[in-house]
Amino acid sequence: MLSRRTLLAASASSLAAPALFRSAEAATPKNAVVMAKAIDDIVGAFDPAQSYEFANNEACGNLYRKLIVPDPADTSKLVGDLAEKWDVSKDGLVFTFQIRRGVLFDSGKPLTAEDVAFSLQRVVKLNLTPGFILTQFGWNADNVEKMIRTTGDYTVELTLPAVQATTFVLYCLSATCGCVVEKASALANQTNNDLGNAWLKTHSAGAGPYRLVDWQASDHIILETNPHAAVKPRVPRVVIRHVAEPAAQLLALKKGDIDVARDLSADQLKTIAGDANYPPTRMGQLTSMYISLNMAVPEFKKPEVLQALKYAIDYEAIAKNITPGLWFVWQSFLPKGVPGAIGDAPFKKDVAKAKALLAQAGLPDGFTVTLDHFARSPFSEIAQAIQADMAAIGVKLNLQAGEQKQVISKMRARQHQMAMNTWFPDYLDANSNAQAFCANPDDSDASKLRILAWRTHFFDPAMTTAVDDAAKELDPAKRNAIYATMQRDFQQRAPFIMLLQNFEVDVARKGVSGLSIGVLPDYTRYAQIVKA
Amino acid sequence: MTGHRLRQALASLASVPVTLFGLVLVTFLIGRAMPIDPVIAIAGDHAPPDVIARVRLEMGLDQPLPVQFWIYLRNLLHGDLGHSVMTSRAVTEDIARFFPATLELATTAMIVAVLLGVPLGVVAAWRQGSRFDHVVRVFSLAGQSVPVFVLGLVCLLVFYAKLGIAPGTGQLDVAYEGLVPHITGMLVLDAALDGDWDEFWDAAAHLVQPAAVLAYFSMAYITRMTRAFMIEALSGEYIVTARAKGLSASRILWRHAFGNITVRLVTVLALAYAGLLEGAVITETVFSWPGIGLYLTGSLLNADMNAVLGATLVIGLVYLVLNLLSDLAYSLLDPRVR
Structure with missing residues (x-):
């Protein structure tokens, strides 16, 4: 048994615990950039053939290089990264890429055409989540070795089974799944013929400016300079810490524990607006916020009702009061920044017109419907604003808040009535969103294409045909014209209310600059970050 | 240790597997009753139906619930708790x-x-x-x-x-x-x-x-x-x-x-x-x-x-x-x- 003396002495010594407190260091290490960001969305880890979420796509963009990338200054243009030049045959079927010489992998070995062909082939063979970005061209495990092949040490030839718009193919090659991995490393570490998939989830084998040093899920990602990179990063170490709460990010920024806060909310941005110590960097992103109106609800089959709901909402008020500086009004299914997007915004709050449309639809007293939305800011606040707007025209909106995956699961099962969600394109070409929002060749449960149009029972054969036609159109001007018509048609007829598009606003401490934010996460670059 | 104490200790030990079994069963059932499709956690919202179907098959979710539980239990007895989607590592x-x-x-x-x-x-x-x-x-x-x-x-x-x-x-x-x-x-x-x-x-x-x-x-x-x-x-x-x-x-x-x-x-x-x-x-x-x-x-x-x-x-x-x-x-x- 413990004696009284021992017990009391030990108790007293435990009071000394506060002595362990020490002053928090008000600076991050000089050789490291520390960013705070919510990184708990990572699922496919860091294999480019599987990576599909924002945080890991962004890391992949800094670990690997691709054949081509969009010009950061003008994303409607593509520039060569690994590809010194490329040619497309007149019939649009054969793409030949000349690979830049002298590029070295993290291992010090040279990057060759063999690595490029292997990387693209493995995306098709593994056919993991982003695999469709390449398999949609008709490549499959059986034909890919013939269709994607080397014709020299530094030449790769891609052959399409059928004609596709050239920019469509090129933009898909600039997606994360187009990252080039070192064939020798991937094969040396493969298990069960997985082409290195398990190993590459937690290791990197690229030629980008960084290499992956450590990743703890929902905690941190650490990158360090790739010693053989063509362009050496200005700061050799990047630490991305998982900080989910925007308030905690701002606190850490002010205390000097981090250099850059990546996910501040509108409230936090307001508190530091105009403060020269925390200069913000703003970049338009391609994420759209929309409301899906399930056409299984009888009222939503009436075009007047769809129009009435679109006229009921005060879009500008939402953007100005709830999401200032973070989301802006955008009513096209192609986000601003995607080639072919139009900036038309035909809907503004007009209560009288909305009520007249409802009356025209035979619903002068309105109706009751449920809106599912994410149970977090700013979605909850926006849902409440829309509820008030709808009430003004007699439509009673019951709000149903849920976890993001819960809302998505419900939408995928087509069990929602109205649901507010976000969508971002899988690649920079217009086909990504056009297919998602407009294409629904088969509305049955057995359909092979079950994206947003299918989930909403938006079955419009003319629109589906237009999506296919645009994807195959070789003339860029004609192609853009098809998309322009499609967007205007969609705005009027589709059971979707396109609300807003987002900005990414990153706030760095004074003296920290050079973070280049891309329109999609994998185009964000760390290598030019400098610390004074 | 006396015989009585030994019997007590053995009785307590014997209750461990039964309690653990109950815990696994209840947690398993709650997990399956959640209003979230676990396939989305792996494949993501944008994944096409063929990938969704393959992942569902790989996860054994096409099997009846008792079979799914039996497979989980069998793996558990072999010390295999499966892989985490979030960390890409063994649990x-x-x-x-x-x-x-x-x-x-x-x-x-x-x-x-x-x-x-x-x-x-x-x-x-x-x-x-x-x-x-x-x-x-x-x-x-x-x-x-x-x-x-x-x-x-x-x-x-x-x-x-x-x-x-x-x-x-x-x-x-x-x-x-x-x-x-x-x-x-x-x-x-x-x-x-x-x-x-x-x-x-x-x-x-x-x-x-x-x-x-x-x-x-x-x-x-x-x-x-x-x-x-x-x-x-x-x-x-x-x-x-x-x-x-x-x-x-x-x-x-x-x-x-x-x-x-x-x-x-x-x-x-x-x-x-x-x-x-x-x-x-x-x-x-x-x-x-x-x-x-x-x-x-x-x-x-x-x-x-x-x-x-x-x-x-x-x-x-x-x-x-x-x-x-x-x-x-x-x-x-x-x-x-x-």
């Missing part, structure tokens, strides 16, 4: 990585809670009705009433944000991130074993706030229970007899009264410790402490069912082991049980 590997962080936090908190809570409870009972007793009662009542997350946030606001005398969240400063070798998984201990005292002090400083918050919560409970047990013990006839015999106050207090409450106190401490290991979820979230609680929360939000089942199983196992140990402790401490 057993994840648990080995995350659980030591929780153990470090909970054990530190428990040591502080016991060393402060027990003496406070004893002295408060001895001086029942005094000003000291009132202060202890209010202090312990507040500890049990204030939610842990509120206390954690207030601590961060005061000691980190305002006063700047404590580090922020996480286990280490960025400068030391990834430098401490993984020996036991408990960073303070690992840093000491590594002989790097800068790392040690940094890890220890990061431990203070979350451990203090958890310790206060448990200390409040331990103090209140100790006080109540002691008040009851001090009113016993044997205490009157001891006083009549002229024994010293300290001997009466520690030898006779405290000695008689140790059995009940062991149960309280075991439950408090188990509660800390399990209840650290919120503290870990507030302080971004990469323990089993944070792992469990993240897994739940991502519908990562293998990870949820694995973490729940570990927490359940901890409860059972502590329960078993406290049962065994009874027979050692209480002559009537022998």
Whole structure:
């Protein structure tokens, strides 16, 4: 048994615990950039053939290089990264890429055409989540070795089974799944013929400016300079810490524990607006916020009702009061920044017109419907604003808040009535969103294409045909014209209310600059970050 | 060990697999009843139907529920808890990585809670009705009433944000991130074993706030229970007899009264410790402490069912082991049980 003396002495010594407190260091290490960001969305880890979420796509963009990338200054243009030049045959079927010489992998070995062909082939063979970005061209495990092949040490030839718009193919090659991995490393570490998939989830084998040093899920990602990179990063170490709460990010920024806060909310941005110590960097992103109106609800089959709901909402008020500086009004299914997007915004709050449309639809007293939305800011606040707007025209909106995956699961099962969600394109070409929002060749449960149009029972054969036609159109001007018509048609007829598009606003401490934010996460670059 | 005690120990041990089976079954069923499609957690919202179908097949979700459970159970018996979607690692590997962080936090908190809570409870009972007793009662009542997350946030606001005398969240400063070798998984201990005292002090400083918050919560409970047990013990006839015999106050207090409450106190401490290991979820979230609680929360939000089942199983196992140990402790401490 413990004696009284021992017990009391030990108790007293435990009071000394506060002595362990020490002053928090008000600076991050000089050789490291520390960013705070919510990184708990990572699922496919860091294999480019599987990576599909924002945080890991962004890391992949800094670990690997691709054949081509969009010009950061003008994303409607593509520039060569690994590809010194490329040619497309007149019939649009054969793409030949000349690979830049002298590029070295993290291992010090040279990057060759063999690595490029292997990387693209493995995306098709593994056919993991982003695999469709390449398999949609008709490549499959059986034909890919013939269709994607080397014709020299530094030449790769891609052959399409059928004609596709050239920019469509090129933009898909600039997606994360187009990252080039070192064939020798991937094969040396493969298990069960997985082409290195398990190993590459937690290791990197690229030629980008960084290499992956450590990743703890929902905690941190650490990158360090790739010693053989063509362009050496200005700061050799990047630490991305998982900080989910925007308030905690701002606190850490002010205390000097981090250099850059990546996910501040509108409230936090307001508190530091105009403060020269925390200069913000703003970049338009391609994420759209929309409301899906399930056409299984009888009222939503009436075009007047769809129009009435679109006229009921005060879009500008939402953007100005709830999401200032973070989301802006955008009513096209192609986000601003995607080639072919139009900036038309035909809907503004007009209560009288909305009520007249409802009356025209035979619903002068309105109706009751449920809106599912994410149970977090700013979605909850926006849902409440829309509820008030709808009430003004007699439509009673019951709000149903849920976890993001819960809302998505419900939408995928087509069990929602109205649901507010976000969508971002899988690649920079217009086909990504056009297919998602407009294409629904088969509305049955057995359909092979079950994206947003299918989930909403938006079955419009003319629109589906237009999506296919645009994807195959070789003339860029004609192609853009098809998309322009499609967007205007969609705005009027589709059971979707396109609300807003987002900005990414990153706030760095004074003296920290050079973070280049891309329109999609994998185009964000760390290598030019400098610390004074 | 006598035959009776051996039989008791065996009976307690025999209940472990049955309880664990129940725990696995209930958690498994709750996991399957969740309104989130676990396939989305792996394949993502944009995945085409063929990928969704393949993942569903790979996860065995096309099988009837009893078959799914049988497969999980069979793998479990072979030590295979499956792979986590979130971390891309085996769940057993994840648990080995995350659980030591929780153990470090909970054990530190428990040591502080016991060393402060027990003496406070004893002295408060001895001086029942005094000003000291009132202060202890209010202090312990507040500890049990204030939610842990509120206390954690207030601590961060005061000691980190305002006063700047404590580090922020996480286990280490960025400068030391990834430098401490993984020996036991408990960073303070690992840093000491590594002989790097800068790392040690940094890890220890990061431990203070979350451990203090958890310790206060448990200390409040331990103090209140100790006080109540002691008040009851001090009113016993044997205490009157001891006083009549002229024994010293300290001997009466520690030898006779405290000695008689140790059995009940062991149960309280075991439950408090188990509660800390399990209840650290919120503290870990507030302080971004990469323990089993944070792992469990993240897994739940991502519908990562293998990870949820694995973490729940570990927490359940901890409860059972502590329960078993406290049962065994009874027979050692209480002559009537022998």
